[in-house]
Amino acid sequence: MLNRRALFGAAGATAAAALLALSGCSAPDPLAEQAKAGDGKNYVAGDGSVTEYAVDHRGGTVSFSGTLLDGKALDSKSFAGKVTVLNFWYAACAPCRLEAPDLEKLKQEFAPKGALFYGVNIRDDVANAVAFGRTFGISYPSFNDKDGSVLLSLASYVPPAAVPTTLVLDKQGRVAARILGVADKSTLKTLISSTLAEK
Numbered sequence: 001m002l003n004r005r006a007l008f009g010a011a012g013a014t015a016a017a018a019l020l021a022l023s024g025c026s027a028p029d030p031l032a033e034q035a036k037a038g039d040g041k042n043y044v045a046g047d048g049s050v051t052e053y054a055v056d057h058r059g060g061t062v063s064f065s066g067t068l069l070d071g072k073a074l075d076s077k078s079f080a081g082k083v084t085v086l087n088f089w090y091a092a093c094a095p096c097r098l099e100a101p102d103l104e105k106l107k108q109e110f111a112p113k114g115a116l117f118y119g120v121n122i123r124d125d126v127a128n129a130v131a132f133g134r135t136f137g138i139s140y141p142s143f144n145d146k147d148g149s150v151l152l153s154l155a156s157y158v159p160p161a162a163v164p165t166t167l168v169l170d171k172q173g174r175v176a177a178r179i180l181g182v183a184d185k186s187t188l189k190t191l192i193s194s195t196l197a198e199k
Contacts (some may be wrong), residue, residue, distance in 0.1 A: 048181040052191065053174075055198065061173035064153035066143040069121065069129050074143070076173060083176075083195045084116040084169040087183070088151065088158055089142075090123035091132040095182045096164045100136040102185040103166075107140050110192050120145050122163065168195050 053059075065075040087103055089096035107117040119142030121129045126144060133142065143150050151158060157175050158165045168177040168191050176198075177191040 049179075050187055050191075051178045051180075053176055053178075055170075055176075058170065058174040058176065059156065062154060062169060062175065063173075064150050066120075066145060066150045068141045069126050069133075069144050070141065072141075074141075079116060079169060079173050081171050082114055082116045083110075083171060083192060084118065084173070085110075085188075085192060086118050086120055086154075086167045086169065088120045088122055088163055088165045090121055090163060091128050092123075093163050097136070099164060099166075099182045100132075100138060102188075103183065104136065104138050104140075106185065106189060106192065109189075110196070111140075113196060115192055115196060116140075118143060120150050122146070122148065122151055168192055170195050170198060 062076055065073065067073055085103075085106070087099075089100075091097075103117070107115075111117065117140035119133075119138070119140065121142045122145050124132070124146070129142060129144065132138070145151055148160075151160060154167070154175075157167055157178055159180070162180050164182065166179045166183040166188060167175050168188075170176040176195045179188060179191075
């Protein structure tokens, strides 16, 4: 049986080794750390950060095409002149389930004002994605993006493993705002409203 002094000595040596190992590392990447955690939660959560892009500092018009869950082909060119909300999700993602009712409420509020809403399902087969929409009463369409083509087209704004992520596109099809993680209803409402108000 180890005596108390030996036990504390072993603990101190372990802590020192850990500190030495950490001192050689660069700044931690929260998304990478979650991905390596292996905790079985089945998603990598965003950090909840909200990024707004000033009108004169936005990138170019996003460009992608894909197929909706109902099989209809759709090109982002069809968003021209409209504020568009894109929400990246999949059915087993707990935060996606949490935000789904609020996204639907916002769609009901802003669709009459000209805003478009689309989901981008990155993982599920069509049957599971459709069942999710039925369960949560989602009335807006989603892209079937299991092949990752839409996600790849927006890789500058959407970290591949950070789901959910929500983008607000302005009337020129540029990214006006991004939410990494659960989209807080009041925050997203403000972002949509301010983007709709732009001339």
